[in-house]
Amino acid sequence: MDLKITKTRTPKPLPDDSKLGFGQIFTDHMFNMDYNPEQGWHDARIEPYGPIVMDPATMVLHYGQAIFDGLKAYRTGSGNVQLFRPQQNMSRMNRSAQLLCIPEIDEAFALKALKKLIAIEHDWVPRAQETSLYIRPTIVAMDPYLGVRPSHTYRFFIILSPVGAYYPEGFNPVKIWVTDKYVRAVRGGLGEAKTPANYAASLLGAEMAKEAGYTQVLWLDAVEQRYIDEVGTMNIFFVVDGELVTPPLGGSILPGITRDSVLALARLWNLPVSERNIAIDEAVAAHKTGALQEIFGSGTAAVISPVSHLAWKDEVLVVGDGAVGPIAQRFYDTLTDIQYGRVEDPFGWIVPIEKA
């Protein structure tokens, strides 16, 4: 498929790298591609960043048939730009697409288009410490129709945003509120897809957590409200008695690429690892005996997010001594060292991007 490129005539000034928040500033160009049943995916183009005009009846606005993904481009010390495991994001897009009845994309072509877009926007990859260019591929249902069925037409777009830390806390520990009132996702539902519905379902719980003075919610399984699923928008890890434990991908949990990278590193380091269910009661009991050493979240946006406090029922558990634990620190350092090209990448995860 051809990729048509139209450059902007009015480039924006680059932002101040030292003042970046998350997801508020967007680059000069975006990728767009359309789908209809006659032509399949077609009209792939990189063009100036701009609004998508939609009929008010457009299906995505009514029934949420949409998927997205998230990855980052990193600037190395020598000024090069590189992606971290981007093929994984493209294949996750297709797994999400299947669950949302969205036609699959050609992963190799989508990755080629993404690389071209980043090459054009090379200067937008920020240079300040711990900043990056966040990449948001998205597919939305475009039929103007109010009946409930999968749409016949779709738009796939990719936008780019220079970002700093996701949480205002940065890599400092966050306080987490466990809820047995709200649930995020259920097995057999959409939990393992990266789809807006899961984030919409998390909003009220997250607001309640904030009201109670916490940064995010720890989600329990939706059936028994007993087993730990995820934390905020991230996968979760526990260190219990020297063993790294994370819930298995049972259908309600997003198959995180950072999660997978943590597991790969743990195996490389010969850390004992277990993908198994962990009940909230088990975490509380392990805290009582002193076996619960660390808790941390993993995700693209924050990479590793250590948890210092866990509020559950009438108790507030202080994890470790409330500071960043050595295992969370080691994963954070190693992952960011690989991502920013400060150390050799032992896995072939890095994909360099030349400037256009």
Ligand code: COI
């Ligand atoms: C992540 O990368 O951890 C996320 O899922 C956050 C994103 C929705 C902004």
